[in-house]
Amino acid sequence: MSETTLEQPVLPAQPAPLVRPGYRVLVMAALFVVYTLNFVDRQILSILAVPIKTELGLTDTQLGWLGGPAFALFYTFLAIPIARLADRLSRVRIMAVSLALWSGFTALTGQVGVFWQLFLCRMGVGVGEAGGVAPAYSLISDYFPKHQRARALAVYSFGIPFGSALGILLGGYIATAVNWRLAFTVCGIAGLVMVPIFLICVREPARGALDAVKGAARPVPLKAVLVILGAKPSFWLLSAGAASCSVLGYGLAFWMPSFLARMHGMKLADVSLLLGGGTLVAGTLGIWAGGVLADRLGGRAKAAYPLVPAIAFLIAVPLYALGFIARDLWLVAALCTLPLALGLAWLGPIIAAVQHVVPPSMRATASAIFLFINNLVGIGFGIFFFGRLSDFLAPRFGAEALRYSMVIGLSFYLLSALFFFLASRKLERDWEG
Incomplete structure (x- = not known):
């Protein structure tokens, strides 16, 4: 696509009534449902990994390829050009397609x-x-004022625990009752049904209307976005911290069902119930707490946005370590529930901070660059890392290999905490608006 085409004017702003509180709730509900379906389709593979591995005769490394690089390759590399279109064309239609x-x-x-x-x-x-x-991050920033964005993005991010839990519960139930193939078919059809509903419920808002930034709606070239980000060290530190914690977050989300089945002899239906319920409750509370704390503390000092998750990770590491080495199943569940919540507290604060290191007209592109780094490392490397490490450790540790690979992976939370701490020292200077 030529540069001339990319510089076409954006869609005209929608009238003010579209940002009334009641309509914003409807928009958030629609975005939440789409994000939930996103994670249903992403997470369902983890709960079905055991029957898929058995039927197709796969290794842990092959499962790692499916959960990581197979998904992340196009997901990460296409996100930036699609976000460039989202900064110029209808974000709603792009999301529907x-x-x-x-x-x-x-x-x-x-x-x-x-x-x-x-x-x-x-x-x-x-x-x-x-x-x-x-595009959803950008839409939310144009529907909610800046003092509510961390909470709004946290509510949107509830789609992660809701979608993950639904994928685990639905996938486990259907696979137990019928087979794993039907689980994929049902989830896919549910998403197709949602497409026209989303188009009816959500309209394109004015870009930057809630920000006191002149020229907010004017699209800018990718080079200009990179130049601005190049002068914002906090953006790269936030991205590195998110990528590091996502290595562990996505890795645990994918491999925990296999861990419980192998280490504790749990059946598929029991694994789906335990993980689905825990993910839903702990994940939702963790995301909301992170967003609320960031909005309250961030008004006094912008450093709070990365410091909240940094502290959360430091608390989570020893709890997870004890949970992984525990032999009693209920002790494992108890020890891993709190760090599951702490591990998702970064979403609202960090995503909100990323929205504020660039002007409104660059938010979708900046978010895509952030997601490119986060997902290429987190999904592309994280899930594969645990599977490959498990196979590598298997000759020495046998059935315990997956347990030790997960303990080793906790080092990524410590690395993430370090990056977020460094970002907290730069964020105040880099903040826009």
């Missing part, structure tokens, strides 16, 4: 017969989901 694509490939996953077909379907899901998040 993306939802249709990833839902279609999810449904198609139920028809695969060999590893390479499953790999291609996961790549297709990644292609669709590439346009599902960065």
Whole structure:
């Protein structure tokens, strides 16, 4: 696409009534449902990894390829060009097309017969989901004033624990009652049904209307965004911190069902109930607490945005370590519930901070660059890392290999805390608006 095409005027601003509180609730509900479906389709593979591995005869490394690089390859590399379009064209329509694509490939996953077909379907899901998040961040920033954005983004991020829990519960139930193939088909069809509903409920808002920044709606070239970000060290530190914690976050989300099945002999239905309920409750509380704390403390000092999750990670590491080495199942569940909440507290504060290190007209692109770094490392490397490390440790530790790979992975939370601490020292200077 030529630079001339990319510089076309943005859609005209919508009238003021669209930002009335009642309508904003409707918009948030629609965005939340789409994000929930995003994580249903993303997380369902983890709970179904055990029956898929058995039927298709896969190794942990192959499972790591499916959960990591197969999904992350196109998901990360397409996110930036799609976000460039979202900074110029209708973000709502881009999200609707993306939802249709990833839902279609999810449904198609139920028809695969060999590893390479499953790999291609996961790549297709990644292609669709590439346009599902960065445009949503930008929409939320244009529907909610800056003093509410961390909480608004936290509410949107509830889609992560809700979608993960639903994927685990629904996938586990359908796979137990029928088979794993039907679980993919049902989830994919649900997303396709949501496409027209989303288009009806959500309209394109005026860009930057809630920010006191002149020229907020004027699109800018990618080079200009990179120049501005190049002068904002806090952005790169926030991105590095998010990527580091996502290595562990995505890794644990994918491998925890296999860990419980192997280490504690749990059946698929029991694993889905335990993890689904824990993810829903702990994840939601953790995300909300992080957003509320950041909005309250961030008004006094911008450093609070990265410091809140940094402290949360430092508390989570020893709790997770004790939970992984515990032999009693209920002790494992108790010890891992709080760090699950702490591990998701970063979403509201960090995403809100990223929205404020650039002008409104650059938010979708800046978010896409942030997500590129976060997801390429977190999803692309994290899930594969645990699977490959488990296979590497297997000759020495046997069935305990996955347990030790998860303990080693906790070092990524410590690295993330360090990056967020360094970002807290730069954020005040880099803040826009």
